[in-house]
Amino acid sequence: MKALSIQNLTKVYDNGFKALNGINLDVEQGDFFALLGPNGAGKSTTIGIITSLVTKTSGDVTVFDIDLETNPEQAKTYLGLVPQEFNFNGFEQVKHILITQAGYYGMPAHKAEPRADELLKQLGLWEKRSTPSRALSGGMKRRLMIARALIHEPKLLILDEPTAGVDIELRRSMWQFLEKINAQGTTIILTTHYLEEAENLCPNIAIIDQGRIVENTDMKSLLNRLDKETFILDLKSPLTAKLKLDNIDITQTGPTTLEVEIKKEDAINDLFLTLTEQGITVTSMKNKANRLEELFLSLVEKTVEK
Amino acid sequence: MPTQRQRRWVAFSTLLTREIRRFLRIWPQTLLPPAITMTLYFVIFGNLIGSRIGQMSGFNYIDYIAPGIIMMAVINNAYANVASSFFSAKFQNHIEELLIAPIPNYLILAGYVAGGAARGLLVGLIVTVVSLFFTALPVQHLFMTLSMVILSAIMFALGGFINAIYAKSFDEIAIIPTFILTPLTYLGGIFYSIDLLPEFWQQASLFNPILYMVNAFRYGFLGVSDIPVSFAFSIIILCIIGLTAFALYLLNKGTGIRH
Numbered sequence: 001m002k003a004l005s006i007q008n009l010t011k012v013y014d015n016g017f018k019a020l021n022g023i024n025l026d027v028e029q030g031d032f033f034a035l036l037g038p039n040g041a042g043k044s045t046t047i048g049i050i051t052s053l054v055t056k057t058s059g060d061v062t063v064f065d066i067d068l069e070t071n072p073e074q075a076k077t078y079l080g081l082v083p084q085e086f087n088f089n090g091f092e093q094v095k096h097i098l099i100t101q102a103g104y105y106g107m108p109a110h111k112a113e114p115r116a117d118e119l120l121k122q123l124g125l126w127e128k129r130s131t132p133s134r135a136l137s138g139g140m141k142r143r144l145m146i147a148r149a150l151i152h153e154p155k156l157l158i159l160d161e162p163t164a165g166v167d168i169e170l171r172r173s174m175w176q177f178l179e180k181i182n183a184q185g186t187t188i189i190l191t192t193h194y195l196e197e198a199e200n201l202c203p204n205i206a207i208i209d210q211g212r213i214v215e216n217t218d219m220k221s222l223l224n225r226l227d228k229e230t231f232i233l234d235l236k237s238p239l240t241a242k243l244k245l246d247n248i249d250i251t252q253t254g255p256t257t258l259e260v261e262i263k264k265e266d267a268i269n270d271l272f273l274t275l276t277e278q279g280i281t282v283t284s285m286k287n288k289a290n291r292l293e294e295l296f297l298s299l300v301e302k303t304v305e306k
Numbered sequence: 307m308p309t310q311r312q313r314r315w316v317a318f319s320t321l322l323t324r325e326i327r328r329f330l331r332i333w334p335q336t337l338l339p340p341a342i343t344m345t346l347y348f349v350i351f352g353n354l355i356g357s358r359i360g361q362m363s364g365f366n367y368i369d370y371i372a373p374g375i376i377m378m379a380v381i382n383n384a385y386a387n388v389a390s391s392f393f394s395a396k397f398q399n400h401i402e403e404l405l406i407a408p409i410p411n412y413l414i415l416a417g418y419v420a421g422g423a424a425r426g427l428l429v430g431l432i433v434t435v436v437s438l439f440f441t442a443l444p445v446q447h448l449f450m451t452l453s454m455v456i457l458s459a460i461m462f463a464l465g466g467f468i469n470a471i472y473a474k475s476f477d478e479i480a481i482i483p484t485f486i487l488t489p490l491t492y493l494g495g496i497f498y499s500i501d502l503l504p505e506f507w508q509q510a511s512l513f514n515p516i517l518y519m520v521n522a523f524r525y526g527f528l529g530v531s532d533i534p535v536s537f538a539f540s541i542i543i544l545c546i547i548g549l550t551a552f553a554l555y556l557l558n559k560g561t562g563i564r565h
Contacts (some may be wrong), residue, residue, distance in 0.1 A: 013565065048565065051405075051406045052405055052406055052564075053402055053405055053406065053564060053565070054564060054565045055560050055564050055565065072408070073310070073408040073409075073410060075408075076406065076407060076408040077313075077408045079406065081402075081406050083402065085399060086399075087398070087399035087400050087402045087403070088398075088400050088403070089394075089395070089398060089400045090398060091331070096327075100320055100324050100403075101403055101407070103316055103317060103319070103320025103321075103323075104317050104320055104321070104403065104404060104407035104408075104409055105313070105317070105407055106308045106312060106313025106314070106316045106317055106408070107308075107316065108316050109320075148403075
């Protein structure tokens, strides 16, 4: 079953700006799906239309086969949203925010309360349950938005850059939490600027640019399209002679740093063999850029050229 | 799984509870000021000046103005509650919590209006208690008194909602109360009978909806009114129907809340 199906969706804002140019997108139930794109590409407009915050110009959206236009009330019961910007009442207490949100979805307070307690504990907000939300730190506010989106147990959770401005430790704990709820059956759509996040979490991906879907595939096939990767090697001691390496594109970027481009069909062992033969010791090695980042940039650049 | 009706009822009562909790939490801003202001009205206009004015339509002046003062407190507070609460929700973007939830627009409207009416009625009750220190406040027609105060609270809560939908800044939720609502209230026959006005201003006053509310409400207490009470009743019902239809039209269109 499709958790989300979008057909020929367009959006033209009042000022004439065409944010979406007839996009089509399907997300299967249980998926952890990445929707990527540069700023202004149409991600937030798409999410806005799915969650009824933005009015579409034309096209169809169904959520678990329920048409959002003809039966919005039913379709909305399946959805949970973690928006990009903080959007709760700063004067309300953390737990009240969750119980109120549950009430909007028809969950009475006596049922919402244990669920709220559970989420607050899982997301490390239990100690802050009686604090007005404006007094929370940025990371806690992000977690509160996740708790609020999950309070009514949505089948489809949409996260619009949930880890923006969050430190790496918290980001990792949020990834673990999201992976857990995905494993428990919640379909997740994620937009993020951290491409490493999408690569690690999402088996399927769509890239949107200038209001069009420029790529929609599974992560593995997308990454397989990379024909080369760039590595940075740190050397134990500075080079004393010029390197002699056949068929390997290598650049010295510092006294003890090399940048090496390796084609997909070449074995990385050849590189080390050659370096060892020349008495060069490598102390560490890392990817120059995230693999997905390279593909993302090439796909987005292609649409700009078009 | 709750039925659709149960879900809607829980959503409505949640919104109403949140609205009531909001104005109770900030009671020094919402409940105390009208109690103090209206006490001053009773002391100055009722006792000090009123004792020299003598009778109005056959009643002591303080008895005559008491229903109007209560009504003024009700309509100002019903209006202000919805205008500020709904605009704040827009301003802080937490209106999105409601817009993404499975709540039909009419229930969003009903929740806010009921919350505004609740504050208006609570303030009305407080002012009524205050007025009992100054006047006996007899009730001649209980049904008329209660129905009129409830309908007036609903009508002005609807007005506050429409104001908040259009407002783009906090200034814009102050403009209507200051430049339209307050003059209409003072010219709505709270402090005088329109019989005292010249013919032209008597006719002009008939276009002021607050005149109908104040007179019908006063009729409930004292049994006197400048206008036929059934006519006043019909006008207020028509205003409520018109404002509800307009507010729903704006909500369905997404004016001021959806892009």
